Amino acid sequence: MSDADDAFIRQSFDLIDGLDSLSDPLDVQKTIFDLVARCGFSYFAITRLPQPGERIGPNLLLSVWPEGWLSHYDRVGHYRHDPVVRHCFRTTEPFAWNEVPHEPDHAPQARRVMEEAREHGMGAGYCVPIHDAHGFQGGISLAGERIEMTPRVRRAIHLLGLYAWSAAARTTARHRKPGGRLLSARERDVLSFAAQGRTREETADLLGLSVETVSTYLRNARSKIGTRNTTHTVIEALRLREIVL
Amino acid sequence: MSDADDAFIRQSFDLIDGLDSLSDPLDVQKTIFDLVARCGFSYFAITRLPQPGERIGPNLLLSVWPEGWLSHYDRVGHYRHDPVVRHCFRTTEPFAWNEVPHEPDHAPQARRVMEEAREHGMGAGYCVPIHDAHGFQGGISLAGERIEMTPRVRRAIHLLGLYAWSAAARTTARHRKPGGRLLSARERDVLSFAAQGRTREETADLLGLSVETVSTYLRNARSKIGTRNTTHTVIEALRLREIVL
DNA sequence: CCCGGTATCCCCGAAAACCGGGAGGGCGGC
DNA sequence: GCCGCCCTCCCGGTTTTCGGGGATACCGGG
Numbered sequence: 001m002s003d004a005d006d007a008f009i010r011q012s013f014d015l016i017d018g019l020d021s022l023s024d025p026l027d028v029q030k031t032i033f034d035l036v037a038r039c040g041f042s043y044f045a046i047t048r049l050p051q052p053g054e055r056i057g058p059n060l061l062l063s064v065w066p067e068g069w070l071s072h073y074d075r076v077g078h079y080r081h082d083p084v085v086r087h088c089f090r091t092t093e094p095f096a097w098n099e100v101p102h103e104p105d106h107a108p109q110a111r112r113v114m115e116e117a118r119e120h121g122m123g124a125g126y127c128v129p130i131h132d133a134h135g136f137q138g139g140i141s142l143a144g145e146r147i148e149m150t151p152r153v154r155r156a157i158h159l160l161g162l163y164a165w166s167a168a169a170r171t172t173a174r175h176r177k178p179g180g181r182l183l184s185a186r187e188r189d190v191l192s193f194a195a196q197g198r199t200r201e202e203t204a205d206l207l208g209l210s211v212e213t214v215s216t217y218l219r220n221a222r223s224k225i226g227t228r229n230t231t232h233t234v235i236e237a238l239r240l241r242e243i244v245l
Numbered sequence: 246m247s248d249a250d251d252a253f254i255r256q257s258f259d260l261i262d263g264l265d266s267l268s269d270p271l272d273v274q275k276t277i278f279d280l281v282a283r284c285g286f287s288y289f290a291i292t293r294l295p296q297p298g299e300r301i302g303p304n305l306l307l308s309v310w311p312e313g314w315l316s317h318y319d320r321v322g323h324y325r326h327d328p329v330v331r332h333c334f335r336t337t338e339p340f341a342w343n344e345v346p347h348e349p350d351h352a353p354q355a356r357r358v359m360e361e362a363r364e365h366g367m368g369a370g371y372c373v374p375i376h377d378a379h380g381f382q383g384g385i386s387l388a389g390e391r392i393e394m395t396p397r398v399r400r401a402i403h404l405l406g407l408y409a410w411s412a413a414a415r416t417t418a419r420h421r422k423p424g425g426r427l428l429s430a431r432e433r434d435v436l437s438f439a440a441q442g443r444t445r446e447e448t449a450d451l452l453g454l455s456v457e458t459v460s461t462y463l464r465n466a467r468s469k470i471g472t473r474n475t476t477h478t479v480i481e482a483l484r485l486r487e488i489v490l
Numbered sequence: 491c492c493c494g495g496t497a498t499c500c501c502c503g504a505a506a507a508c509c510g511g512g513a514g515g516g517c518g519g520c
Numbered sequence: 521g522c523c524g525c526c527c528t529c530c531c532g533g534t535t536t537t538c539g540g541g542g543a544t545a546c547c548g549g550g
Contacts, residue, residue, distance in 0.1 A: 009254065013397050089378045093411065131376040133334045152258050159404045166338065184496060197477025199536065213498055219539075220496095229506090230537075231476040232442025238480075429526060444506065458528050464508075465526095474536090475507075 005152045011035060012156040016163045025171040029062040032164050036157070039149055041142040043122060046168040048138040049088075050079065059138070061168040069120040078116070081109035088129035089136050094158045096147070097125040121145060126154070128161030134241065140164055183242045187221040190214050192243050195234045250397045256280060257401040261408045270416040274307040277409050281402070284394060286387040288367060291413040293383040294333075295324065304383070306413040314365040323361075326354035333374035334381050339403045341392070342370040366390060371399070373406030379486065385409055428487045432466040435459050437488050440479045 015035055022028050036044055045063035050056055055074040063070075072078075079085060087100045103110065117125070125143035129136060140161040149157070183191070186207075193203040200214040207214070218230055225240070227233040237243045260280055267273050281289055290308035295301055300319040308315075317323075324330060332345045348355065362370070370388035374381065385406040394402070428436070431452075438448040445459045452459070463475055470485070472478040482488045 006251075006255070009258065010251070013254065013400060016400055017396055092375075092377045092407070129378075130337075131378055131380075132337045133374075133376055133381040135376075135380050136378045151262055155258060155261055155404060155408075158407075159400060162337070162403075163400075186497065194476055195480050197473030197480075199474075201536085209497090210499055212500055215537080216498080218537085222538090228442030229444075231439055231479055234476055235440050235442075235479065235483075431527065446506085454527090455529055457530055460507080461528080464510090467508090 002150070005150055008039065008153050009156045012160045016160060019163055019167040022167060023171060025062055025168065028164070028167045028171055029064065032062075032160070033064050035160070036142055039153060039157075040144050040147050041126075042144040044140070044142045046138070046140050046164060049085075049136055055079075061138075061172050066120040066122065069117070069122070072116070072120075078109075078113045082113045083110040084125070084127050084141070085139075086110075088127065088139050092129060092131055094126060094128040094154060094161065097127065097143075117143070126157065128158055128165075130162070130165045138165065181242065182224055182240065183221055183237065184217075187217045187224070188237070188243050190217045191221055191230075191234055191237050192245075194218070194230050195238070195243065195245075247395070250395055253284065253398050254401045257405045261405060264408055264412040267412060268416060270307055270413065273409070273412045273416055274309065277307075277405070278309050280405070281387055284398060284402075285389050285392045286371075287389040289385070289387045291383070291385050291409060294330075294381055300324075306383075306417050311365040311367065314362070314367075317361070317365075321361075323354075323358045327358050328355040329370070329372050329386070330384075331355075333372065333384050337374060337376055339371060339373040339399060339406065342372065342388075362388070371402065373403055373410075375407070375410045383410065426487065427469055427485060428466055428482065429462075432462045432469070433482070433488050435462045436466055436475075436479055436482050437490075439463070439475050440483070440488065440490070 012035065015031060018031065019028065022031065033044055043063075043065050045065050046061045047056060047063070048059040048061065050059045056079055057070055057074055060070070083100045083103065084097055086103065087095060097114070117123075122143035123145050124147040125141060126147060126149070127142070128140040130138045130140070142157070181188075189207060190200075190203050193206060198206070200211050200218065203209075204211045204214045218233070221227075221237070222229070222233050225233055225236050225242075227236050234243070257280065260276060263276065264273065267276065278289055288308075288310050290310050291306045292301060292308070293304040293306060295304045301324055302315055302319055305315070328345045328348065329342055331348065332340060342359070362368075367388035368390050369392040370386060371392060371394070372387070373385040375383045375385070387402070426433075434452060435445075435448050438451060443451070445456050445463070448454075449456045449459045463478070466472075466482065467474070467478050470478055470481045470487075472481050479488070
């Protein structure tokens, strides 16, 4: 309830109001970093959730991050064990790194991730998970040697993070695939029916095609996505947003 | 940037700070309603997303909502066409009802929903969609005859909505199903492998079972969920949160 | 003008999944 | 102690899917 808190909250709201007008991702980055730096953070990053097997690097939307940490993180494969990432799957509320509950299963690797982060100057951090209609999508990470925030400031950063994500996604949108759908319309059609448990024959009837055509679409979809059977293809197509529901 | 805005923002943050200490859902309801009433809203509701075929009624966590509207809404089946609900699937940012883009497909029914809402005293509204690691979960709706909010107030309500959701979910948690899983552990195991494209034989090897056993689990899962084949079962099990990823 | 992608159809043999039975043992509740 | 559920295995027959070959046609870009 201090004046400092109020000032920070006001600045956060002003920043959010201003984000809409920015079109250069670097402007977004600078604007946000300038503000969070004021509460003790030395680093920050806005990142998408990488696909399994993918690295974090190409999924960073914006970042001011310790030299070398990222490549090390990817090389060692920390991502799979990072307790902060794992916690993002479980919570929508922002959290400080040291508040993440321990998972006995991953304890040794998890501890290693956090220790190595500390060695890179990130002894403490704060993370705002981002979720949308399709689930966990990414997050905003803030880190530094030591951090202290009042609950009110944490809330302001929560809100800031949500809008920062939108702004980062919007301003870096040009990097995304152009119209780039992997599957054709028909392939998506048959997969949608498959997801409803339809056989090829039913799908053929419903779409007015021959069973062979439906089979061809399923086969092509399999080979495009690189999946093993229809079930696998449907799941992956869903993850890739090629089909919905 | 007005004083009124600042006051509202401060009150919102105070309210959020106070939510943690409430344990009675009615306290949460009253606390929030008192605040939103001050910016012209006569009604508000916090609701889970109903499963397909389910009604909204039992999914309301908290609500101050026009008499009769809810039962009418359920009876007529407005839910399927409600453009506000549909928009929640597409956006994470809060929005005013009149900002929802038109969907040509649903135009007649969608218009009807909005007109009937207006007749029930809800000529305008504001909605905060709630998404978690599993996607769109529900939302906070605010409504009244007419509303006007500055961007800053909208942001404050955004944040308020997120924490109100947590508080509502927490305080009404006792209503939820006790441990109620539909599938057995083994059934979930085999479905998880199926989702990765494994054949029954591979799954059997991986789990150290016979193919017949795996088949039995798949069969039982099918009959429990009421699905038509493995693909369908996996998709439904995913929707029912029986399996993840 | 050719190439790549899409949309549509065809065939066939092999592999996998599905169906509807059984069956035995364990474990927890009423 | 019985009933219900879970875990595990088995069988025989039917349906569906998979894999790998085809084919024809359209359409748009380099």
